[in-house]
Amino acid sequence: MLRFAFTRALSLALSLAVASLVIFAVVEVVPGDPASYMLGLNATPEAVEALRDQLGLNGSLIERYAGWIGGMLTGDFGTSYTYKVPVADLVARRLWVSLPLALYALALSTLIAFPVGLIAAARRGGATDYGIMGATQLGIAVPNFWFAMLLVLVFAVNLRWFSAGGFPGWAAGVGPAVKALTLPAIALALPQASILARVMRSALIETLGQDYIRTARAKGLSRRQATTRHALRNALIPVLTIIGLQFSFLLAGAIIIENVFYLPGLGRLIFQAITQRDLIVVESLVMLLVFAVILVTFLVDIAYAAADPRLRRGP
């Protein structure tokens, strides 16, 4: 187990190193000088020189990379050019919107997918199963940002149950904040719930065909008992894998959805930074998101290996 964790940690470190190199290189090949790119056409040479200095652009390539990575490791993500505040502060504030949103969506997706997948598997081949499979097929095809717009149209414009966007902040109380995140979370959760329900269904159907289920039935358990006591647990392994993977989609999806609802999260921050050519913010934010996703994948791998010794052998 320790050996497994060690090799996974090694590949985690390697992934992060390569990721940081790629991101650094991409930003590095920006046509022209990043400082003049950020300042625009009307900048004075003095201003450009001052910014170059502030950005640490006057060092060698290796010095700059080391400076960036070293800073990130110590929590110094640089200073935003447009906001004039440390990027770390900006990120910390925005994270309180994006992270709860992604987790909210993950919870919704799981809560919807489990019973739906279970029912479809139990009614396999029946009308209910076909109905559910058709609905999930549709759910996968719907772009989440468009579904978000439809939700706004129905629940904010017509029914007026929710506001169409914006975020009151957690200081205003948990209730209003959660309410503001509800429509975005539903929009994010729908495609993921559809995928998850399909995975849940096929995993259950496969498990229910195993010999040990037949044994359980033979010793007198009802279909329901066999499902809940034996099949469900074993079917959960592929389902959990998908849930782990979905976190990365949800975090990235949140970037798009935040734009629909004007939520002040990381996604809005990235796009504002892009339009204002604030490359420091873009570079650090992308690295941070990649780090989060790679870390979650790593944790999921470790969690499985702890739960199921068969998975400890290498791929």
Place this chain on the structure above:
Amino acid sequence: MLKGGVQLWLGATLTLVFLAAALLSFVWVPHDVEALSIADKLRPASATYLLGTDHFGRDILSMLMVGARTSIAVALVAVGIGMALGVPLGLLAAANRGSLTDEVVMRGNDLIFAFPSLVIAILITAVFGPSALNAILAIGIFNIPVFARVTRGGALSLWTLDWILAARVAGKGRVRISAEHILPNILNLLIVQGTIQFSLGILAEAALSYVGLGAQPPTPSWGRMLADAQTMIYTNPALAILPGLAIVIMVLGLNLMGDGLRDFFDPRVRRARG
């Protein structure tokens, strides 16, 4: 029942309708999509404008047709990039199973898979500027490991078969066997995967152009139309609904076709799925 079932035929029909509309838009559209006529703005559906007009007086149906062209072009070229690079890499890895080459290719795959594709696409378009071409590149890069993996998996199972062994005994090299015997026999896998990546590409293009990082105006694209419609959602909901429906139907068609093709090539799956 027809081989491949209802899914395949429904999916193929939907896909063909969009392909036909996109191709038709090269030679004919009901109204010019670049001609703005403010006098005709926000018209409801009528005999002249079958689906109405947008805030610049452009015909929605014509915009959707040209938008289909944009979506299909971006997704198709992105699939092409993925296949052109991924398939040879997968064949190479399978032909040299367990070698350093295989290891490098597979670990490289894992690495790209570990990245959140949308975030990297945003980075690429942010740095190189938003354009349809950069959207294609951003989506295409993430198709490479998908095709490499599918190709390697399919090829590995073929390499163990007797008739491949016979080809080796006959003196054929690994490259020749890969090209002449392996590739034609994994084509069905590649077609199925291609269909799935095509539909994912359509969704990715829509998302990128929705946030302004895809095709730039005046080129109509479905995602862009949705972004424009968002501010008018209170007054003109139809503008926000139609492009989304186009995306959903196109993606649904492709997904159904992909599932249907899989059953068509491998009827055992259908029976096992029941």
